Amino acid sequence: MVKRVSFGHAPCPVARALDVIGDWWSLLIIRDAFDGVRRFGEFEASLGIAKGILASRLRDLTEKEVIETAPASDGSAYRDYVLTEKGRGLFLVIVALRQWGEDHLYRPDEPRSSLIDIETNKPVPRLDLRTPAGHPLGWERTRVKKITEA
Amino acid sequence: MVKRVSFGHAPCPVARALDVIGDWWSLLIIRDAFDGVRRFGEFEASLGIAKGILASRLRDLTEKEVIETAPASDGSAYRDYVLTEKGRGLFLVIVALRQWGEDHLYRPDEPRSSLIDIETNKPVPRLDLRTPAGHPLGWERTRVKKITEA
Numbered sequence: 001m002v003k004r005v006s007f008g009h010a011p012c013p014v015a016r017a018l019d020v021i022g023d024w025w026s027l028l029i030i031r032d033a034f035d036g037v038r039r040f041g042e043f044e045a046s047l048g049i050a051k052g053i054l055a056s057r058l059r060d061l062t063e064k065e066v067i068e069t070a071p072a073s074d075g076s077a078y079r080d081y082v083l084t085e086k087g088r089g090l091f092l093v094i095v096a097l098r099q100w101g102e103d104h105l106y107r108p109d110e111p112r113s114s115l116i117d118i119e120t121n122k123p124v125p126r127l128d129l130r131t132p133a134g135h136p137l138g139w140e141r142t143r144v145k146k147i148t149e150a
Numbered sequence: 151m152v153k154r155v156s157f158g159h160a161p162c163p164v165a166r167a168l169d170v171i172g173d174w175w176s177l178l179i180i181r182d183a184f185d186g187v188r189r190f191g192e193f194e195a196s197l198g199i200a201k202g203i204l205a206s207r208l209r210d211l212t213e214k215e216v217i218e219t220a221p222a223s224d225g226s227a228y229r230d231y232v233l234t235e236k237g238r239g240l241f242l243v244i245v246a247l248r249q250w251g252e253d254h255l256y257r258p259d260e261p262r263s264s265l266i267d268i269e270t271n272k273p274v275p276r277l278d279l280r281t282p283a284g285h286p287l288g289w290e291r292t293r294v295k296k297i298t299e300a
Contacts, residue, residue, distance in 0.1 A: 007174070012263045013251030014181050014244055020255065024157070024168045031164050035294050086254045091289040092277050093246040094164055100243055101163030104236045105170065111297040113162045117281065118293050125287070127242050129277055131267065137275070139241040143268050144185050147261040 011147045020064050021090065025049060025057045030087060031094050033067065038080040066090070095127055161297045170214050171240065175199060175207045180237060181244050183217065188230035216240070245277055 007015035021027055025047070032046050044054055058081055061067040066087040072078040083090075098115060106112050114123050129137045157165035171177055175197070182196050194204055208231055211217040216237040222228040233240075248265055256262050264273050279287045 007178075011261060012181070013248045013255065015178060015251075016255045016262075017247040017251035018174045018177055024173070027168055028157075028165060031162070034289055088289060089250050089253055092279060093243065093250055095279060096243040096246040096277075097167040098163045100239050101165075101167035103239055105163065105166045111161060112166075113297055114295050115292050116295045117287060118291055120281070124279060124292055125282060127246075127277055127279055129242060129245060129274060131270070132275060137267060139184055139238060141268055142265050142274055145264050145266045147263055 012144075017093075020066065021061075021093075023057070025053060026061060026066075027094070027097070029054075029057055029061065030066065030083070030090055033081065033083045033087065034091065034094060038073065038082060039078060040081070043081070061087070092127060095124070099127060162294075167243075170216065171211075171243075173207070175203060176211060176216075177244070177247070179204075179207055179211065180216065180233070180240055183231065183233045183237065184241065184244060188223065188232060189228060190231070193231070211237070242277060245274070249277060 007019035010016050010019070021030065028047055029043060032043055037043055037046055040054065040058070043049070043058070044051060047054070049057075058067060062069065062081075065084055067081050068084050069079040070082050072080050095115065102112065102114075116122065117124050131137050157169040160166050160169070171180065178197055179193060182193055187193055187196055190204065190208070193199070193208070194201060197204070199207075208217065212219065212231075215234055217231050218234050219229040220232050222230050245265065252262065252264075266272065267274050281287050
């Protein structure tokens, strides 16, 4: 990872979140973990990533308690890499990235993977931000309240 | 930016999205733009980022049509950097990152900024993924359908 400023103590939760997962490989590892990938070799094959980079990202995500190791699900001597509860909390980040990508980065006829509700076999609905009364809450109706404000 | 594999043609929308914005500086620039930052010097001061890196990220985000330049809002000779419609589409990505950060990366007593509904002056509700019938839709009820599936 490129040496950089740490946002680990930032007052902004977005900055602090990016300090943990603000790296394309990390988010793709997390995406694969949601998709059922568990083994080092499976991540390597899925991502086309160099072993050394994969090992350092998995170590980093483990230190940050996003991923943990577990005995292999098939009883072999290997270790599985699985999302912790904190890691599973990133589901909506992955969904938000996916839906933005779907909206803006494909030609209409271009094939793409889709996220399916397994009970209906249909694509999942749009992520939604709504007021308690159920009205859509767009960016223009929000502002960031800094810690310096009363 | 570190030279890396491009995901710009990936069949996975998450990978393709990260190809555009998968860099901590890019997402923090976008966060600041939502927060009303428009000038080069304002981004520089807000992020504590080197001029060269900021210039390259702004150029990159402009090429990818996430940000565009506009005449300065104060009528001066400067240019403003503002989000395009495509860029504003990243609002839910920023909200998802923020809410995950809030959930997992602060001690209970630790000060943090918050995202406020300007009409109620209260924090915005949780992002939500629900079925059309209104049931919560968690990660365990989803799967990714690859383009290789019929």
